[in-house]
Every structure is written in C-alpha cells, then in structure tokens.
Amino acid sequence: MGYSVGGLSFYLEGKKSSVKYSIEVMFELSWNPDIQGDIPFFVYDLKSHETDQLETILPKWLIPDIHSQVPSKDVYLYYGDGHGFPDDVASVAVDDFSIFCCYYCALARELNYILLRKEPQEVPLSVSSVIVPVLSELFAQQSKQLFHAASIYCPQQRVGMMIVADSGGGKTTTALSVLRKGAKMICDDLTVVSDQANGRFELSGLPELMNLTDETIDHFPELKKHRQAQIRNPYSDKYPISAQAVYGKDSMIKICGLDIIYFVSVTGKTPSVSPLGPSEAFGKLLKAKTFAKKQFPSKEKTAQLFSLLSSVQIYRLQTGDNPDVTGQWIIDNCKGHLSKNQ
Amino acid sequence: MNSYHTETDTFQSVDEVTWRDIKGELVVLELASGEYYSFNEIGRLSWISLTQGKSVKVIIDEIVNEYDVTHDQAKEDLDGFITGLLENNLIVRLK
Numbered sequence: 206m207g208y209s210v211g212g213l214s215f216y217l218e219g220k221k222s223s224v225k226y227s228i229e230v231m232f233e234l235s236w237n238p239d240i241q242g243d244i245p246f247f248v249y250d251l252k253s254h255e256t257d258q259l260e261t262i263l264p265k266w267l268i269p270d271i272h273s274q275v276p277s278k279d280v281y282l283y284y285g286d287g288h289g290f291p292d293d294v295a296s297v298a299v300d301d302f303s304i305f306c307c308y309y310c311a312l313a314r315e316l317n318y319i320l321l322r323k324e325p326q327e328v329p330l331s332v333s334s335v336i337v338p339v340l341s342e343l344f345a346q347q348s349k350q351l352f353h354a355a356s357i358y359c360p361q362q363r364v365g366m367m368i369v370a371d372s373g374g375g376k377t378t379t380a381l382s383v384l385r386k387g388a389k390m391i392c393d394d395l396t397v398v399s400d401q402a403n404g405r406f407e408l409s410g411l412p413e414l415m416n417l418t419d420e421t422i423d424h425f426p427e428l429k430k431h432r433q434a435q436i437r438n439p440y441s442d443k444y445p446i447s448a449q450a451v452y453g454k455d456s457m458i459k460i461c462g463l464d465i466i467y468f469v470s471v472t473g474k475t476p477s478v479s480p481l482g483p484s485e486a487f488g489k490l491l492k493a494k495t496f497a498k499k500q501f502p503s504k505e506k507t508a509q510l511f512s513l514l515s516s517v518q519i520y521r522l523q524t525g526d527n528p529d530v531t532g533q534w535i536i537d538n539c540k541g542h543l544s545k546n547q
Numbered sequence: 548m549n550s551y552h553t554e555t556d557t558f559q560s561v562d563e564v565t566w567r568d569i570k571g572e573l574v575v576l577e578l579a580s581g582e583y584y585s586f587n588e589i590g591r592l593s594w595i596s597l598t599q600g601k602s603v604k605v606i607i608d609e610i611v612n613e614y615d616v617t618h619d620q621a622k623e624d625l626d627g628f629i630t631g632l633l634e635n636n637l638i639v640r641l642k
Binding site for chain 2: 511
C-alpha cells in the first residue's frame with residue numbers, strides 16, 4: 206500500500222491513532238518510510254489542555270489567523286508567502302468544539318495535520334476537507350492541477366475524460382455508469398491533471414474510496430450488497446466503497462491522457478451534449494479547483510488552466526434520467542466528441 | 548456624449564490581472580478576488596488593443612473598420628467599456 210501521485214508521496218509518521226487510521230485509509234498512506242514516501246505526514250490529536258502545543262507545531266505567522274478565525278463549516282487557506290515562507294501553506298477550519306489544521310512546511314518538507322478537540326467528542330468535520338486544499342497547493346507547486354472531478358478512460362475508444370459537477374451533481378453516478386460498460390476508472394472525486402511535454406495533459410487521481418450516496422447506490426444493483434450501515438460516514442451520509450471490490454482489480458488504472466472534459470448536469474430524458482465556451486468552462490473549472498476560502502489563483506496556476514482550456518474538448522453533458530443508458534451513450538459517442546467541438 | 552478619456556489616452560492591464568484569448572473568447576481574471584470577466588466581440592477587440600498599448604483613437608478606428616458602427620457610436624461604446632474597466636481596477640491609464 207502506498208501513496209504516490211503526481212510526484213508527491215507521503216508516509217505516516219508516529220504513533221497510530223483513530224484519526225491517523227482514517228487518513229491512512231483515505232489516502233492509502235504507508236507507515237513504512239523505507240519502502241515508499243518521501244514526505245513525512247505527522248498527525249496530532251490534541252486535547253483542550255494541550256492548546257499551547259499548537260505554537261510548537263505551527264509557525265508563528267499562522268497562529269493569529271487560527272485564533273481569529275470565526276467558527277463555521279468553512280475551510281480557509283493561508284499562505285506563508287508574505288511572511289517569508291513562500292512555499293508554506295496551511296488550511297484551517299474552526300468550529301465550536303475543535304480546531305482542524307493541515308500545514309505544509311516547505312523547509313522541513315513535512316506535512317502536519319493537527320486536530321485540537323476543545324470538547325471530547327467525535328470529529329465533526331471530514332478530515333479530507335482540511336487536507337485536500339493543502340494537497341492542491343502542493344500539486345500546484347509542481348505545475349499540476351487538482352480538480353474536484355471524476356476521471357475515466359475508455360480503452361476501446363482510447364479516450365480519457367474528466368467529469369466535472371458540483372457536489373451531488375451526478376459526477377460519481379456518471380463515472381460509474383461508464384465504468385460498468387467497460388471503461389476504466391482513474392478516480393471518482395479528486396483528479397490530478399499534469400501538463401505533458403508534448404502539449405497533452407495526463408489524468409491521475411487521489412486514491413480515495415468512492416463515497417456513495419443512497420441515491421447513487423440505488424441506481425446500480427451490484428453496489429447494494431456493499432452498502433453497510435456500520436461504515437456509513439455520519440458527516441456526509443455517504444458509504445465508502447472500493448470500486449475494485451465491486452468491479453474487479455482491472456476496473457481501475459493509474460494514468461491516462463485527457464481528451465474531453467464533460468460538465469455534467471442530471472437533466473433531460475436522454476443523454477446529449479452541447480459545446481461549452483471557454484469563458485464559461487473557465488469559471489466552472491476554477492470552481493472545481495478551489496477547495497477552500499481565500500484559495501486564490503496565481504498567474505502561474507491560471508496559465509495552466511488557460512492551457513488546459515485551449516487543448517481539450519469541452520462539453521456540457523445532460524445525462525438523461527437513466528444511468529444505464531448514459532454509460533453506453535458516452536462509450537458510443539465519446540470518440541465523435543474529440544473533433545465535433547473544434 | 549462628453550468623454551473624459553481623450554483620444555490619445557493609452558492604458559495597460561494591472562499586475563493583479565491575468566488574461567487569455569482562448570478559441571476566440573477572452574477570459575480576464577482578477578487574481579485577488581477570483582472574479583473573472585468575459586467580453587463580447589467588440590469588448591474582446593478593445594481589450595486586446597488596449598493591452599497592446601494602442602490609443603483610444605486607434606481602437607475607435609479599428610472598431611469602425613471591423614464592425615458596422617459609426618465613429619460616434621464606437622467612441623461612446625469604447626468610452627463606456629474603458630470606464631467599466633477602470634472602475635473595476637482592471638486597467639490603468641498610462642498618460
């Protein structure tokens with residue numbers, strides 16, 4: 206088991222804990238630094254009387270931001286740029302009971318996740334929602350882009366596609382509808398897009414389990430036996446399910462080229478596509494790569510987005526109301542979408 | 548209409564803005580806010596020419612030559628466009 210995607214590889218450091226376990230499972234992290242991973246990932250699960258430890262773990266520039274953050278469900282991103290640490294980045298969420306922080310220290314080249322529980326209760330926020338914004342910035346430092354998107358490869362057609370939608374907007378359902386018709390899944394939620402030297406773009410993904418709603422599972426009979434109440438995520442009302450456990454080891458691949466971006470909406474009776482202009486697509490992609498408040502695009506990051514928009518075919522996809530039909534329709538038509546939009 | 552831009556005025560985009568002409572559509576992004584803008588055809592031509600340092604007079608002539616509009620109409624449209632860009636801090640006047 207190891208986590209290495211888009212040039213980043215981590216290993217978990219220190220004593221095992223329940224929070225660490227969820228991170229380990231979520232990102233397929235290894236505990237063994239000798240085998241893989243070059244960035245240690247420290248996890249701290251602090252109690253209220255250990256508040257002063259924050260100042261020993263986190264940099265001075267970040268502490269005032271944490272203490273001034275108003276409790277809410279929002280995750281905020283803070284940059285060390287301007288404090289003399291141009292590549293440091295941290296994401297912070299604060300609620301009435303806990304402080305959640307993920308901090309990347311570029312000098313030490315280490316990642317830290319700090320949970321400070323002011324009240325002794327369950328973690329009321331998804332662990333990944335705090336870690337992912339920092340990961341997206343680390344990818345950006347390597348000229349890679351992380352999107353809230355699914356990605357799929359159709360081997361017979363040799364077409365790689367990224368499927369973008371808002372949360373709950375049909376992204377995973379659409380990806381699964383194509384997967385069960387013979388396509389391969391790269392990932393269902395967090396896609397890394399890398400710029401290749403030949404002007405093409407490559408898709409890879411963060412190795413999260415699929416997080417499926419009851420509604421998505423109800424569309425696909427084969428998923429129903431994997432729906433186990435005891436592993437339901439109480440904060441998202443979703444079930445973590447492995448695509449490989451359901452569709453077999455060969456159902457997933459690590460990398461493919463990117464040819465088409467579909468912006469999905471679950472509307473219409475039958476599937477259809479219409480070309481999407483670059484300016485509208487830009488807004489949607491910018492949203493799909495923004496994971497926290499105050500996560501601002503830089504000129505460099507925006508240049509990558511502009512290049513992506515110039516290089517791939519972009520469509521609005523109305524899925525229709527039957528996922529079984531949608532998947533086959535995408536398989537049958539994606540090849541034609543490679544040139545139709547030019 | 549009285550314009551407060553003279554025809555010799557030139558402008559440039561501010562540092563906090565990045566933009567690209569993609570497949571015939573212009574996308575302008577304000578980095579600090581994440582706000583983005585897209586313009587119609589004449590706006591696109593005007594933005595590209597403004598950022599190339601062309602004067603208001605030259606751009607008016609370009610619009611008149613390219614589109615079926617009078618000089619006065621082009622001047623009024625460009626004036627409104629430039630005013631909007633200045634108010635949104637997307638460009639600054641050079642002289």
